[in-house]
Amino acid sequence: MSLLDRAGAGLADLLSGAPDLTELVKGSTVSLAVTGLSRAGKTVFITSLVHNLLSALHQPHRMPLLKVVGEGRLVAARLAGHPASRLPRFPYEQNIEHMAATPADWPARTTDISEIEIDIRFAPSGALGFLLGQIGDGIATLRLRIVDYPGEWLLDLPLLTQSYADWSRATLQLARRGLRAEIARDFLGFIADHGPDTADNGDDAKRAHELYATYLRAARDRHGLSFLQPGHFLDPGALADNPTLWFAPLDLPAGFDHGKPGTLGALMAQRFEAYKADIVTPFYRQYFGSFSRQVVLVDVLGALLAGREVFDDTRRAIDAILDSFRYGQSNILRRLLRVNRIEKVLFAATKADHVPDIQRDHLAALLRNMVALPALDVTSSNAEIDVAALASVISTQEDTVEIDGHRVQVVVGKPVGKDTWEKFFVGNVPAKPPKPEAWGQPFLNIPVFEPPVIDVSPVDGIAHINLDLALDYLIGDKLR
Ligand SMILES: Nc1nc2c(ncn2[C@@H]2O[C@H](COP(=O)(O)OP(=O)(O)O)[C@@H](O)[C@H]2O)c(=O)[nH]1
Ligand SMILES: [Mg+2]
Structure with missing residues (x-):
């Protein structure tokens, strides 16, 4: 007897649009x-x-806006085993130990892809919960697979639609402007002497690549710039000695196609195509295929304080990333890579604990404007996109100080490596990108505050802002 027969007529209607019942019984995965x-x-x-999910049963007050927790339907949340055949495992335990150590510190920088899985057991609500109760213990399981990878790699996607000549032109135009011209000086000098018709002597391409990659890294690490391509030049990881990477943009004459055989231009163009075909395409086919939900984190405050060039650059990078999530004919993921549809994307402004509570709405509004969300064509063929401000780990407290006779809200925290608490005041966060004349001096030294006292065992969780809300937006529909 089928389930619907047993449960009676009319249920098909009730269930349409709800998660698949068999999925709930057997358990499903969301990436x-x-x-x-x-x-x-x-x-x-x-x-x-991860820490807050694992702690949620003991400390539900940390995650009330994740409805499965807020409604008391969470039964268990456990780390799933990690098969050796998979991607490297995300080092959750090491990271928590770092943050819980004395003195507390932040996890080390990551440069490669990794994943972690959590099994969430819960009681479904409404008709589904009733049905599941009829045929079993009434408990469903959702496996949440979280994948961490360097954001730089996302900026490789737009390359797939560009020729070497298109990319060279756009990239050099940008590299010759403002702050970048200074950082890229050695590289620009080198390519001025090594045009596309230079005979390929085996060394020049590699040298040009090294100078170009040095420029990209300096732009990122010393100046906070983010629109940096190709992404694997920044953290090549296992590809460090792979000659496919030994290319860079060149000044190309109009009508440049493949370049003359035996020249630097031809070699560069060939490697550019190989980079797309052998590195970018397989990566996205393999890993993007299963992601249906995506969160894009943006340090909006850092970009704002770093000044106009960095801010504009962040916007440019966001634009390029958004392009990858637009659907319809032009969508790169769908058209070129034939990967699954991304159903939901959340753009989140991180480190909201760097500004007082009253400023946090502005942080989200500013990101909303940067993403140009109001103007996005939100048809059913696009991913569902939203914006939030969050802090993964609240590392500050609120206070007020008097400045020029006015009481203003500030945050205070203990900078890493110091014994004293410091106040941090950023002024008013604008809800819209500042006008050209309104930019002040770039400020790159945002204090790094120690994380709060954290228990390594997943019992008490970690104080945060809006992590529960973000997670409910991203996967809440799978936990109804
Ligand atoms: N105050 C505060 N700092 C944060 C928060 N999240 C990240 N940070 C800081 O930002 C740094 C970079 O974070 P990380 O997660 O390593 O960045 P990733 O490169 O995107 O993986 C950390 O070392 C912290 O100093 C947060 O929620 N609050
Ligand atoms: Mg990282």
């Missing part, structure tokens, strides 16, 4: 990709999310 520009807070986000 969440966590990306964001470098230092946006991905590692800390995943670590805190």
